[in-house]
Amino acid sequence: MIKFFRIIRQRMLTENRASKYLLYAIGEIVLVVIGILIALQINTWNQDRVNRKMEKKILIDLRQELSTNKEKVRKAIERRENLYEPLGRYMKLMVKDSISYSSFSEIHQKTFFSSKISPSFGVINSLISSGEVNLISNDSLKYLVTDWRDVIAVFMYIEDNSFAGHRRFEEYFDKVFPLMGNQFHNKSLEDLRVRFEKIIDDIEYRNRLITIGQHFEAANLNGHETIDYIDRMTNLIDRELEKMN
Numbered sequence: 001m002i003k004f005f006r007i008i009r010q011r012m013l014t015e016n017r018a019s020k021y022l023l024y025a026i027g028e029i030v031l032v033v034i035g036i037l038i039a040l041q042i043n044t045w046n047q048d049r050v051n052r053k054m055e056k057k058i059l060i061d062l063r064q065e066l067s068t069n070k071e072k073v074r075k076a077i078e079r080r081e082n083l084y085e086p087l088g089r090y091m092k093l094m095v096k097d098s099i100s101y102s103s104f105s106e107i108h109q110k111t112f113f114s115s116k117i118s119p120s121f122g123v124i125n126s127l128i129s130s131g132e133v134n135l136i137s138n139d140s141l142k143y144l145v146t147d148w149r150d151v152i153a154v155f156m157y158i159e160d161n162s163f164a165g166h167r168r169f170e171e172y173f174d175k176v177f178p179l180m181g182n183q184f185h186n187k188s189l190e191d192l193r194v195r196f197e198k199i200i201d202d203i204e205y206r207n208r209l210i211t212i213g214q215h216f217e218a219a220n221l222n223g224h225e226t227i228d229y230i231d232r233m234t235n236l237i238d239r240e241l242e243k244m245n
Helices: 002-014 018-095 101-108 122-130 139-176 180-186 189-200 203-244
Strands: none
Touching: 018 101, 018 122, 018 203, 101 189, 122 139, 139 189, 139 203
């Protein structure tokens, strides 16, 4: 093709047809520019297609990770609520000074511990550290993904604080009733009742129980807020995936 244009150009020059050659040269330049623009457009189109393919995989992986985290948080909330329900009833009795020895022994044979959860955020961390988060075309989703680590940081702080509070209560209580479950078999009822009457009026005991309740409420409130945040992301992901199908 280049050889063909060169032959035409040489013929025009030898025939001294300068004006026509000038028009031809301009036309040739225009054709070259158009060819470059078409090549660039094709390259851009191909790159966009590759990016959209990568984005789809990112969104699928991200949704899976978020679904896993949502289930972990949901189960943590459920465990806490199951633990807090009897504790809440016990604390109401405590406020009324109506705690009996049987209710005391029943509540303290249960554990107040709700094990910490470990959220998975490997996908999001990878997206942010690699810069691939910029492949997400939906700006609202991109901002939510970018802020997710801050949301997780708050979640983990409250989780750690709650767990530490529970641990401090258990350590305190074990000093008064060490291995309580075994003591009911090894100690006399009279001895246990004396210790019960001593601790039930202790202000530190009451304050620590109140703190436990506050930890439960704060952790569950934050857990629900975390689930709402996850739902916002997954809803946007579902919309984007639907557009790609």
